[in-house]
Each structure stands twice: as C-alpha cells, then as structure tokens.
Amino acid sequence: MEQTFIAVKPDGVQRGLCGEIIKRFETRGYQLVAAKFVQSSEEHMKSHYADLKDMPFYSGLCKYMSSGPVFAMVWEGQGIVKLARMMLGETNPADSKPGSIRGDLCVNIGRNIIHGSDTLENAKREIGLWFKPEEMVTYTSCAKAFLYE
Numbered sequence: 826m827e828q829t830f831i832a833v834k835p836d837g838v839q840r841g842l843c844g845e846i847i848k849r850f851e852t853r854g855y856q857l858v859a860a861k862f863v864q865s866s867e868e869h870m871k872s873h874y875a876d877l878k879d880m881p882f883y884s885g886l887c888k889y890m891s892s893g894p895v896f897a898m899v900w901e902g903q904g905i906v907k908l909a910r911m912m913l914g915e916t917n918p919a920d921s922k923p924g925s926i927r928g929d930l931c932v933n934i935g936r937n938i939i940h941g942s943d944t945l946e947n948a949k950r951e952i953g954l955w956f957k958p959e960e961m962v963t964y965t966s967c968a969k970a971f972l973y974e
C-alpha cells in the first residue's frame with residue numbers, strides 16, 4: 826500500500842478548506858495515517874521545496890508557506906501518489922479541471938491551497954521531513970474489505 830504526503834497550505838487553512846479537503850480523501854476511500862496542524866519554519870520549507878531552489882518564486886514560496894499554519898497529513902491507499910495528484914489538479918488552478926481540488930476551490934498559482942507529493946520517492950522524503958515514525962498510526966480500517974478485493 827502506498828503513502829503520500831498532503832498538506833493544506835496557509836491559504837487553504839485561512840479559507841476554511843481543511844474539512845473539504847479531508848472529506849475528499851476520506852470519501853475516496855483513502856486512510857489517514859498521520860496528521861498535524863503546524864506553523865513550520867522558513868528553513869523547513871526550504872528543505873521541503875529544495876528541488877525548486879533555482880526557481881524565481883522559491884524564496885516567496887518558502888516565506889509564504891511558513892507565514893501561517895498548515896494542515897499536514899499522510900494518506901494511504903492503492904496507487905495514491907499518482908491518484909492524489911489527479912485529485913489535486915494541475916499546479917496552476919487555471920489549468921485544473923472542475924472536479925479537482927484546485928479546479929474547484931482556488932484561482933491563482935501562488936495560492937493553490939494544497940500540496941501533494943509528485944512521486945513515490947518524494948512522498949517518502951516528505952513524510953520523513955514532516956513526521957517522526959512514532960507519529961504514524963497503524964490500524965486496520967473496518968472499510969478495507971469493502972474497498973479492496
């Protein structure tokens with residue numbers, strides 16, 4: 826079973842969208858493994874977005890992401906890394922289809938309300954950056970037998 830890292834960004838938190846975003850992952854049939862509501866440091870966000878360090882928006886992005894609380898989560902399910910990215914939509918909300926989280930709930934690329942890992946390798950790296958092993962909760966959902974054959 827795959828795990829991915831999802832975070833409601835400061836704009837999503839301030840706009841009251843945590844519940845809506847959690848609902849979409851829950852109702853899809855994914856399982857919540859870890860969650861924390863935190864205001865992270867700029868240094869932490871620089872590590873999180875290290876692969877974008879040469880982009881012109883990197884500094885503003887890291888400042889913004891540490892400017893207020895984020896709701897950080899680990900979700901688990903079959904093929905979740907790729908499927909969560911489909912649920913998110915495109916990086917630019919203007920290119921995101923209605924029905925996707927960004928396509929339904931935001932308009933601007935610099936305020937696109939949610940982060941989701943783009944590859945399995947990055948998911949592992951990001952989960953390790955945000956959560957300690959003891960913060961990951963292992964349990965068997967009663968719905969599992971009805972979600973998977």
Ligand code: GDP
Binds near residue numbers: 915917935936943
């Ligand atoms: P994501 O994986 O879809 O979140 O996109 P990226 O990893 O490419 O970029 C990380 C985040 O940087 C995005 O979610 C945006 O918030 C922001 N970002 C990406 N491209 C741009 C841009 O061209 N301008 C601005 N202002 N922000 C951007």
Ligand code: MG
Binds near residue numbers: 941943
């Ligand atoms: Mg990315």
